[in-house]
Amino acid sequence: MNKINHDQLLSLEHPFVKIPVEKFRSSLRTSQKHIEKEIAMLTDKVTEISKKSVQGSMDPKQVEAALEAIVTRLSTLKRKLKDTRADEALYSQRTKVRLQHLQEFTSISTLDSDDFARWSRTRLNRIVIDYMLRDGFRETAALLAKNEHIEDLVDIELFTQSTKVEQALMRQSCTECLQWCKENNSNLKKLKSTLEFSLREQEFIELVRERRPQEAIAYAKKYLTPWQETHMKEISHVMGLLAFQPDTKCFPYKRLYDKARWNDLIAQFRSNSFALQFFTPEPLLNVTLQAGLTALKTMMCYQHEHRNINCPVCDPETLGALAVDLPMSQHLNSSIVCRLSGQIMNEDNLPMALPNGYVYSYNALTEMASLNNGKITCPRTGAVFDISQMKKVFIS
Template sequence: MNKITNHDQLLQLEHPFVKIPLEKFKSSLKVSQKHIEKEISTLTNTVSDISKKSQQGDMNPAEVEKALEAIVHRLSNLKRRLKDTRAEESLYSQRTKVRLQHLQEFTTIPTLDSDGFGRWSRVRLNRILVDYMLREGFRETAALLAKSEGIEEMVDIELFVQSRKVEQALQRFSCTECLQWCHENKSNLKKIKSTLEFSLREQEFIELVRKRQTQEAIAYARKHLIVWQETHMREIKKVMGLLAFPPSTNCQPYKGLYDASRWKKLIARFRADNFALQCFTPEPILNVTLQAGLSALKTPMCYIDEHRNVNCPVCDGETLGALATDLPLSHHLNSTIVCRISGQIMNEDNLPMVLPNGYVYSYNALMEMASMNNGKATCPRTGAVYDISQIKKVFIS
């Protein structure tokens, strides 16, 4: 029985799962507080000003009434804004609650063989698949899966929808939407020391120079690039050199500055900064989860063609093996001998047997082969054929 002795180890990857809605909830609260403080300060000053002017006789009753109506109108607008933020707060509050309940359910599961673990794992797998599909751009498929499995509150589809709009604008060679996003998240981007806004300004300058709109480019640089001179003077000097080189130049580094691949780098940089602000992991949780398992299976033999195991996921370099490329080798205290033919472990129930040519395979695999070939076993490495009576047991010390 596979008893779960340490639930915390299996929950280590679930930190972003709860943090994402919690951070959005906190952000919504800050927005509400900001609106309230701003309006209260403005209205307090307005009321004081009205009181003072009315006492001094500078405002007649009609003007006072009109000013008070303006205050009521502002309060109505504040109420409307707070209603919107309250709905957002309720949304993320509910999501946090649902996700905590999901994780709490796992802590009550005693064994990996129980039905409860099977149900819990299915939910976890589905939400991980939704996360992966959203990152890969399959939004509609992800939404259908989330709806069919009833896990809408465990995924963050709308956050990917918002970021997708910015990425699509960058794909159209437009920085406008991304610059707007930078403005809305200016304080948070400053905390993570992001240089995305400068890169966007730099690209807009390059596009003006590409069109040979020299005067407009110079004016743009004076307005938007000069403010970055303390931290990015070297980059500013380099990009200003484009004024002397046409888009057809083969001179580096100016040819590289004109390269359209810079837009792909901007998309990647926006995605990285957006994931950091939204508390998403840089890599899909699906990849991280698979790599956690692959790291326990990876051995030096996985990358030697003649020793690859058909049942080992790491040995297949075109699929899961690609995810394991940069992972460290697993640490094994005891060696395990695996049959090259069947991929099964050789032990006391499936003894290792040696052919006359010195190659070792499992007893079960050789006997199965012999049963289908009139008592003959063929070595898959050399092609040599032997009678099954010629195989011998191997004793490993």
């Protein structure tokens, strides 16, 4: 019963290792492209200077100035590469630490060992930090990571970068998010993202809201028409705003003017950002909690007379409410659980019947009797019996 199923738990840890590995690869690709571009440009520049110098079309001072400009550009490239190397070292270190963390788990064999309790605490802290970061509690998350010495097991700075864009959208500014789209253009195309179009659409709406029709039309020609092959219907619809005031009651256009669209943009950006950075769409806390509740949920959990006091799904006020829409667990073998102790009744904890027909575990009844001078009180009926009156139950 205490044996750990490593494969099941590790199946939830795929993003945990993939995030730093992919960030390392991305940083490496970016630096490589930047180096190739700069070297090619500088090589052409040196060749051009050499030719002009030979031809006599550049005097020595001009050649010196041109070479100094190249040296300055090389110095800038060196600084950028230094920053890139720092990022690569960071993600390389994180990958190593996270693999060690998972390797430590695979060496643990039982659930009741101290090593598993310690490892589980670290994992719980990781999951809680992930939840807090998604909910905007960055300072608290950073403090918890520092106090628990697990900075390499979480990705606080990635959420910090995304938060800056979200805060700009909250201020009803698309500038930062459009810049983010430009920087991640190729990856967003792979996702078939429509975030950039949604942002352009919103900027057009704001121009119309401010009653600046000429600027709005010019904006649409420049930024919306490139999307006409895939979003012609939306473009036609939004252009109709030119004929309606912001306080219109006409539903389609009233919805376009609705300020709640900014919240939709934040949600769309967050979804795209999580996808690009390989985060799970849902917080790990939600995923883990739902997996656990699904494993425990049975039909008995929603029958009052059969509820188990130690089963979280059986409590309708807390986790039971969260589990309502989750699927039932599949049990190939039945288990009999004691209503008094919540423990499973088996050969080591036999089911015992009282004279009134109710069945409880041997351990629970003997413990009750030891505290009450050999007397047992049935929790369901209140009837009192002597411990000698209980009998073994045999299930066939």
